[in-house]
Amino acid sequence: METHLADFIKDTPEGQEAEAILRKCVHCGFCTATCPTYQLLGDELDGPRGRIYQIKQVLEGAPVTASTQKHLDQCLTCRNCESTCPSGVEYGKLVDIGRKIVDEQVPRPLTQQLVRTALKEVLPRRWLFGPAMKMGQMVRPLLPKVLQNKVPAPQSAGAWPTQAHARKVILLEGCVQPSMMPNINSATARVLNALNIETLVVKNTGCCGALRFHMNDQDGGRADMRRNIDAWWPLVERGEIEAIVMNASGCGVTVREYAHFLQHDAAYAAKAEKISVLTRDISEVVFAHLHILKQKVQHKGEQAAAFHPPCTLQHGQKIRGITEQILQACGFKLAAIPDSHLCCGSAGAYSVLNPEIAYQLRDNKLNNIEQGLQACTGSGCSGANILSANIGCLTHLQSGTERPVNHWIEAIDRLLES
Template sequence: MQTHLSPEFAGTAEGREAEAILRRCVHCGFCTATCPTYQLLGDELDGPRGRIYLIKQVLEGEQPTRKTQLHLDRCLTCRNCESTCPSGVQYGHLVDIGRKIVEERVPREASDKAVRWLLKEGLPSPAFGPAMKLGQAVRGLLPQTLRAKVPAPRAAGALPRRSHARKMLMLAGCVQPSMMPSINAATARVLDAAGIEAVVAPEAGCCGAVKFHLNDQQGGLAQMRANIDAWWPHVEQGVEAIVMNASGCGVTVKEYGHHLAHDPAYAEKAARISALTRDLSELLPDLVPALKERVRPAPGLMAWHPPCTLQHGQQQRGGVERWLGELGFQLRLAPNESHLCCGSAGTYSVLQPELSKRLRDRKLGHLGELQPAAILSANIGCITHLQSGTDVPVRHWVELLDEALTPS
């Protein structure tokens, strides 16, 4: 793709990055076949190729409009198009740049601005935990739309008390400890059973994704730097890895090196943090041999929904099914469209509820064909969103593995 960037962008770091990405695009349109919003709406501007053209026009000096902003807002940032693209276009990085520029030039309505502010400030806030507990206490009285965002309480269970020579950092996250503390506790117990100690740095908070993807990129970068500062003493002490059991956080932390590449104080540390980061599923080849004699798998077929942040963002496919299968679990992908987004996409289900619900119901329809005993996933957003549309239990795969462990 030929580009003629406006002088205001041509000499900037983000302008050079955007231009390099744009020039890889060959207009082939393969991406439209796997774009969830294009599948729903059939509008070229609601597919990756159309959005790439919109961003190109803005970078070349055209004034964006509310319509431009709307088409970029509708993107789930699922990055399915990156898995499909034969030219290696890094669409996710490009849309981050485009959204930031458009946000600076197109004013939002006061109500839209207020909702976005509440999401980016409220979700990572210390006040989120007490608010979630209150919501869970009165969950039965809440209207359906709000109840869908408040999962039923799940007991975390006891945390391991043993110390091990092998240590890995674990990000507790911002919303997960309040919404589903069972996921972090199950992770710690599974690692403990394999002779690995999960270490949590209390000063580490939100991974930065919420603010960054709501166009408060400076706020997101500040959270990334804070996490690096919290983790760095442990890195210097030789932790093996930084484990992520929420794939949305995992893809973000794996890109700290990219996001902070131009920060002289943090670039080298950020690259090191990204290199150490592993999705929990990436540890399964190491965990399975250590756990095999202790696992008594639950009966019944489990449907597996791989989050977009795992299969497209991190390019991790097939690992959960393969290694849990080695332990005796029966996991199956949906017979159709297992590559498509469920519609959760971070805050998307709040900001684009109609499209989000259509994608959720479409996904649940395919998963339901398996008649599963449970649906398994690997991201708190997907789990909560899917559960809001079905009575079939939706859980993190590590919770199932944890429950299958027999006492040592």
């Protein structure tokens, strides 16, 4: 795509990156076929091709309007379009650049500013979010439905393994997961312990940086990234760990891209590159030791389940089919889910900021899951669980169904316990 950047962006690192991305786009439109918002809204401006064209106009100096901001806001950043694109357009990076410039030029209404500020200031800080979540759980029956959807019932974390192993990995606990679903982290540690790997949690870590960065507080997001790197670096530098493990795919895709986010930071670029290289999704670690896991899992007949692969796993990290193979090797019969490539509508803070679209996508996803489970035959299908790999997807899907929705690592952990 021919591009002529305006002077304000032309000679900046962001401008050079955006121009390189734009020049790859041939406007073929393949991306619109797999864009969730385009499928729902039917508006070219709410599909990747239309948004790319709007960003191009902004970068070329065209007037920016609230309409442009709205169409960019309504993008889930699911990156399904990247999986579809035959030209390798890195849409996710382009939309981050476009949104930042648009927000600088279009002031948001006060109500939007207040909601976004609350999300950016509370969610990434465990010392604020944890007590708020506990209070919400105490009064959960009294809350309106829209808030109940974001407040899961209290959960026990279970025991953290104490056995030491020669092989060690770091686990990022995350910002909201320890308060909302603490068992995911401890279940991860127990499964890794069964594989003879010790899980370390490092103090002074927290949000991966995604939440603030993708809500256009890019400086705040990068500060979160630097804090995590500083906390991990002594163990990394001494060679005491072999990987940094993510059990929330949204965090995983972000930490894998620390090298990109901090490439122009002279003090952190090399460290960020090392962190990105060391980062692994929990599915990759477990899959590499599947022969050990299969020996330790005690099968109790075939169990049915529906697995929803988060967008951050299949489109962001490009990890496809690994988790499914693990579950099947451990005795799960997985239902075939129509349109499994489509987003469930969670998308970080999206379900709070764009609830109408988010809940439509959730209901579509759950309907597809039910179709897959209804086609399932054999024992256990009627009571099958929904499994996924990201805290946002888990809470979002659970708000629309009576079926239990769990992290897949918890399902493996239960098999090991049995």
